[in-house]
Amino acid sequence: MSDPRTAREAIALVADDFTELPYGEEPLAGDGPIGWPGYADAHARAAERTGETESVVCGTGTVCGVRVVLISFEFRFLGGSLGERTGARAAAAHELARARRLPVVVLPATGGSRMHEGMRALLQLQYLARESALTRAAGLPQVAVLRNPTTGGGWATLGAGSDVVLALPEAQVGFAGSRVRPQDADPAAYTAEAQLAHGHVDAIVPPDELRTTLGRWLGLLTRPAEGPVPPPHALSAPGTGPAASGREAVAHARHPDRPRAPAYLDAHFTLREEISGDRCGGVDPGMRCGFGRLPDGRTVAFAAQCGTATRPAGFRTAARLVRLADRLGIPVLTLVDTPGAANDPAAEYAGAGPAIADLFAAVATAGVPLTSLLVGEGGSGGALALAAPDNLWATPDSYFSVIAPELAASILKRTPEESDTTADQLRLRPQDLLDLGVVRGIVKP
Structure with a gap:
């Protein structure tokens, strides 16, 4: 079962306010770049069902006093899949983060690249990886909060490519989505808990603790001390003096x-x-x-x-x-x-x-x-x-x-x-x- 929260509800879970980016997009042309039969109708139905015009919502917000750029996926919109406009929105969000010197918070819930757009969709992974790398080179932190599911290219770029990776309990997390794994694969291997146990996730955070935890992380990552810092005082056991030998x-x-x-x-x-x-x-x-x-x-x-x-x-x-x-x-x-x-x-x-x-x-x-x-x-x-x-x-x-x-x-x-x-x-x-x-x-x- 996917995360029941919409993209905007996920944002509201962590942020005190939200201002959406102006996307300036053209309407979808026909059945997309490869002419997938019925793509325009499927896209229109997804928009009507969700109230969104794409699978990702991007903008700025405040998390526990820290201004951030937010990228939140809408899984109900064609499985939160990455298409050309999805990539363009996420790229614009990263560009804004660099221009305003803001951290990036990603809230993925995605099944991967959008088949309806073929290789043009898959190429978005390269573009997103580049944007993430540019943001990293600019010295800005990136934090991901993995929702259910986080699979495919969304996990392998914006998710796993973040500096700190948090996850909601029991979220499905893995490069291979549930329909493309070996039939005898252990489903437990594709969970946030398994990714934590094997060193790919930093912490699993319950929803009611997420805003506070994310706020602590953002506060820590954006307020560096001036170094070098002095060493801590000794906590030596009582009576420990200079060793004679x-x-x-x-x-x-x-x-x-x-x-x-x-x-x-x-x-x-x-x-x-x-x-x-x-x-x-x-x-x-x-x-x-x-x-x-x-x-x-x-x-x-x-x-x-x-x-x-x-x-x-x-x-x-x-x-x-x-x-x-x-x-x-x-x-x-x-x-x-x-x-x-x-x-x-x-x-x-x-x-x-x-x-x-x-x-x-x-x-x-x-x-x-x-x-x-x-x-x-x-x-x-x-x-x-x-x-x-x-x-x-x-x-x-x-x-x-x-x-x-x-x-x-x-x-x-x-x-x-x-x-x-x-x-x-x-x-x-x-x-x-x-x-x-x-x-x-x-x-x-």
């Missing part, structure tokens, strides 16, 4: 009561929203990425390791976050805390090396200021990939090492009992890192 530094970082990244995020931000997934089929719960509001009302992007071995999906999600923040001019805070990159066969199959390389590249080429705080374990390259060059700080209960002491002992053909001695030799304590010029300072509680 490498083995003690490792013990502090691995203490079960030591504060982890979520505690730092809670203390540092007044509110936050998180992205989810690497857009390549994976999600790593041990990498938290998103945008947070500072007490002064400005936004900082964050990527935070949570103490687990970081998986390829985690590195790719962090790279996605850094690049998004860079496009929007939002400074980035990273919290480093991992024993290292995941090294099991599944991680290698998923591309651990390329994922780490991509994050290194994203951090190295970011034009916005980056600040990093080592809050626990700094295990080799899996931790360094998330660290800002020349702006890394450390908490008193942390360590950073070229390799974990146990692994170093193994490589050196030492016994496991000698890992403590190896830890001392690696000079991995916060004060050692400061002496070596690896960190800029040790933050205080």
